[in-house]
Amino acid sequence: MPTDAILGFAVAGTFVLYALFGGADFGGGVWDLLASGPRKAEQRALIARALGPVWEVNHIWLIVGMVLLFAGFPRAFAVLSVALHVPLTLLLLGIVFRGAAFTFRTYDTRGDTAQRQWGLVFSGASVIAPVLLGLCVGAVVGGTIRVEGRVVVSGFFASWLTPFSWAVGALALCLFAFLAAVYLTHEAPGSALREDFRRRAMGAGVAVFVAALAVLLLARDGAPRVWEGLLRSPFALALHAGTAVAAVAAFALLWTRRFQWARVAAAVQAGLIVLGWAASQHPFLVVPDVTLHGAAASPGAQRLLLVALGVGTAVVVPSLVLLFRVFRPVPTRRAGSEA
Amino acid sequence: MTDLLYARAQMGMSLAFHILFAAAGVALPVLMVLSDWKGRRTGDADYPKLSQKLAKGTAILFAVGAVSGTVLSFELGLLWPEFMGQYGEVIGLPFSLEGVAFFTEAIFLGIYLYGRERVSPGLHLFSGVMVAVSGAASAFFVTLVNTFMNHPSGFTPSASGPMDVQPLVAMFSPGWQYQTAHVLLSCYQASAFAMAGIHAFVLLRYPGAAFHRKALSVALPLACVTALLQPVVGDLSAKHVAKAQPVKLAAMEGQFETERGAPLRLGGLPNVETGEVPYAVDIPKGLSILAFADPDAEVKGLNAFPRDEWPPVAKVHVAFQVMVGTGSAMALLALVTLGWRWRKKAWPHGRKLMWAWLLSGPLGVVAMEAGWLVTEWGRQPWILRGVMRTADAVTPVPHLAAPFWTFTAVYLFLGVTVVFLLVRQVAGTLPSRDSRLTGGEAHAH
Numbered sequence: 194m195p196t197d198a199i200l201g202f203a204v205a206g207t208f209v210l211y212a213l214f215g216g217a218d219f220g221g222g223v224w225d226l227l228a229s230g231p232r233k234a235e236q237r238a239l240i241a242r243a244l245g246p247v248w249e250v251n252h253i254w255l256i257v258g259m260v261l262l263f264a265g266f267p268r269a270f271a272v273l274s275v276a277l278h279v280p281l282t283l284l285l286l287g288i289v290f291r292g293a294a295f296t297f298r299t300y301d302t303r304g305d306t307a308q309r310q311w312g313l314v315f316s317g318a319s320v321i322a323p324v325l326l327g328l329c330v331g332a333v334v335g336g337t338i339r340v341e342g343r344v345v346v347s348g349f350f351a352s353w354l355t356p357f358s359w360a361v362g363a364l365a366l367c368l369f370a371f372l373a374a375v376y377l378t379h380e381a382p383g384s385a386l387r388e389d390f391r392r393r394a395m396g397a398g399v400a401v402f403v404a405a406l407a408v409l410l411l412a413r414d415g416a417p418r419v420w421e422g423l424l425r426s427p428f429a430l431a432l433h434a435g436t437a438v439a440a441v442a443a444f445a446l447l448w449t450r451r452f453q454w455a456r457v458a459a460a461v462q463a464g465l466i467v468l469g470w471a472a473s474q475h476p477f478l479v480v481p482d483v484t485l486h487g488a489a490a491s492p493g494a495q496r497l498l499l500v501a502l503g504v505g506t507a508v509v510v511p512s513l514v515l516l517f518r519v520f521r522p523v524p525t526r527r528a529g530s531e532a
Numbered sequence: 533m534t535d536l537l538y539a540r541a542q543m544g545m546s547l548a549f550h551i552l553f554a555a556a557g558v559a560l561p562v563l564m565v566l567s568d569w570k571g572r573r574t575g576d577a578d579y580p581k582l583s584q585k586l587a588k589g590t591a592i593l594f595a596v597g598a599v600s601g602t603v604l605s606f607e608l609g610l611l612w613p614e615f616m617g618q619y620g621e622v623i624g625l626p627f628s629l630e631g632v633a634f635f636t637e638a639i640f641l642g643i644y645l646y647g648r649e650r651v652s653p654g655l656h657l658f659s660g661v662m663v664a665v666s667g668a669a670s671a672f673f674v675t676l677v678n679t680f681m682n683h684p685s686g687f688t689p690s691a692s693g694p695m696d697v698q699p700l701v702a703m704f705s706p707g708w709q710y711q712t713a714h715v716l717l718s719c720y721q722a723s724a725f726a727m728a729g730i731h732a733f734v735l736l737r738y739p740g741a742a743f744h745r746k747a748l749s750v751a752l753p754l755a756c757v758t759a760l761l762q763p764v765v766g767d768l769s770a771k772h773v774a775k776a777q778p779v780k781l782a783a784m785e786g787q788f789e790t791e792r793g794a795p796l797r798l799g800g801l802p803n804v805e806t807g808e809v810p811y812a813v814d815i816p817k818g819l820s821i822l823a824f825a826d827p828d829a830e831v832k833g834l835n836a837f838p839r840d841e842w843p844p845v846a847k848v849h850v851a852f853q854v855m856v857g858t859g860s861a862m863a864l865l866a867l868v869t870l871g872w873r874w875r876k877k878a879w880p881h882g883r884k885l886m887w888a889w890l891l892s893g894p895l896g897v898v899a900m901e902a903g904w905l906v907t908e909w910g911r912q913p914w915i916l917r918g919v920m921r922t923a924d925a926v927t928p929v930p931h932l933a934a935p936f937w938t939f940t941a942v943y944l945f946l947g948v949t950v951v952f953l954l955v956r957q958v959a960g961t962l963p964s965r966d967s968r969l970t971g972g973e974a975h976a977h
Contacts, residue, residue, distance in 0.1 A: 264624020271617025274609030
């Protein structure tokens with residue numbers, strides 16, 4: 194396997210992980226905004242407890258993806274930074290406000306009004322950021338970013354303000370909310386709270402299905418490569434079929450209240466959606482003018498980057514395992530409340 | 533203002549903002565672990581309490597550092613796509629390693645902050661140490677990138693971009709050891725001085741506050757040691773700049789003509805039209821001695837270089853004077869404090885020295901920002917010295933005033949909020965009115 198393919202796979206892998214972890218954190222913000230019913234405060238407290246120790250870590254997958262992109266495929270990074278300057282800047286504002294407001298809410302002890310205000314900033318930013326992320330993905334895969342030589346010629350707005358991109362934005366938002374709700378069913382300390390998030394998870398699951406359908410239908414005009422992949426590439430078809438199986442499984446497991454396994458199925462579903470995106474645009478980094486191979490750094494630089502990636506994996510993975518073990522939901526409380 | 537200037541202003545503002553939080557993220561964990569360790573050694577409950585307060589401060593500052601750092605990793609491309617598009621592969625290695633360090637810092641900070649009740653004391657302390665080590669590593673790697681921009685190496689430039697790329701050579705570009713040491717020290721120094729300033733402030737109002745004396749006794753050793761080491765490292769760094777980046781040195785010192793036995797100019801405002809530095813105090817042969825350890829050494833002046841390769845001379849000179857001035861003041865205070873400590877076998881708490889520490893509280897931060905301005909302005913008009921001009925790296929996206937003003941407003945808001953929250957954290961530790969009146973609790977150090 195050539196180094197540029199391995200690196201491309203690594204970039205896709207970081208995006209999968211960002212969706213599974215960072216995405217679910219955004220989803221947590223969505224449910225903070227939509228908290229309702231008699232257990233409104235408990236829902237928010239559960240979300241805050243789940244996010245507190247891990248959101249900064251989860252969010253680093255995005256930075257890792259960025260760094261791999263500019264170190265491994267500098268040309269693509271430059272093109273994306275120019276063509277998507279506006280949505281990326283807005284996304285950054287969302288990321289800044291999400292993280293800062295979440296932390297400020299934790300440490301601001303002035304009482305309920307201040308808490309509510311920070312909460313609103315946190316949750317509002319958590320809704321906007323995934324949509325912007327989806328808009329960017331839609332532009333990258335949709336083939337609307339055009340490059341001549343080194344110059345982006347498709348303008349600064351038209352490429353990402355397409356119906357297809359909006360559909361991808363909606364899909365990202367629904368998917369992240371779905372993931373968060375499913376994870377929270379597993380982390381909820383009592384059965385009432387768990388049922389709250391089970392209902393939310395199933396509702397969001399339906400929304401994911403609708404949004405995914407919209408993305409596929411709009412792909413016919415908005416992202417021809419995705420559409421063709423659906424019809425021709427057996428690999429893409431297999432990925433989409435896998436996604437469908439995982440989605441059905443996640444729903445069935447939620448229905449039968451097997452939350453631990455529902456969590457796994459939902460993660461597989463989301464991971465396959467991101468991989469499906471990556472596969473459908475292979476071998477392009479930015480459809481249709483920038484390929485993996487064309488944007489790749491020199492082979493020597495790529496090999497060193499792979500070494501750094503190996504070192505990083507060796508250091509980060511055990512630390513991550515430790516982090517998630519320390520903060521896994523306490524089993525005794527769960528056993529007590531499980532009916 | 534042109535779009536180029538807005539792009540530079542946005543990058544500069546983002547970095548100036550991020551540096552504050554990054555420095556705190558590097559240094560506060562050390563202070564936090566030190567208090568934890570002192571608490572375990574002495575069994576004094578005030579030290580764990582201090583460590584928890586510091587941990588809360590670290591949590592707030594690190595969160596803002598993390599998000600503003602994310603902004604920077606994107607801004608590299610958003611503002612300087614040509615630079616990243618061509619040289620991303622040359623300098624991607626230290627950036628990747630910085631990512632790894634950032635990862636471990638966040639992971640262990642999560643365990644340290646939220647896991648006090650969940651993990652053993654040993655693992656808790658270990659997590660704190662890992663946060664401190666990762667913070668230092670991440671500052672180290674990111675400074676390597678700046679060294680590369682000051683002294684590009686590890687590739688052959690060509691019209692179509694870098695050829696024969698050797699990322700390991702680029703990662704350790706000449707002068708890396710001085711610049712990384714200088715930066716790391718500045719992080720510890722700035723944070724320790726700020727912390728000492730805060731506690732000196734409380735002690736001036738509540739001389740009996742034992743908690744704050746202990747806090748001061750944690751901050752002062754680090755502040756004093758770094759303040760005395762920094763001039764030594766800074767001198768090595770300047771000697772390297774004198775050899776490797778003579779234009780920058782000439783701008784720093786306001787040296788217009790090449791001369792032997794060049795004087796050291798203290799203060800003054802260089803005038804590029806007349807080539808003079810009015811209001812400066814000259815120390816004969818001082819610059820030749822400092823830069824080359826030889827009173828008759830030749831120092832290259834700005835006029836030896838094409839005018840369009842001059843950095844903004846006045847800005848670089850003034851920023852340099854501010855850095856050296858504040859650095860000297862801090863070193864002096866450190867000497868006096870250490871002398872007091874040596875004679876009295878206790879850290880000082882007298883009003884005069886408390887006033888001095890209060891007033892010096894911001895100096896570490898001022899010196900750090902000024903030093904960073906020296907190296908950035910001093911490299912202009914290049915983004916990659918001698919290879920790529922800043923003007924050739926900037927994005928073609930128009931209306932850059934919009935993101936500049938947006939981020940300025942956002943960062944201003946975040947800065948004010950952070951200060952507000954930190955003030956409340958400190959306010960929570962103030963003694964009640966009674967102890968202010970009764971004063972004299974046990975002297976602690």
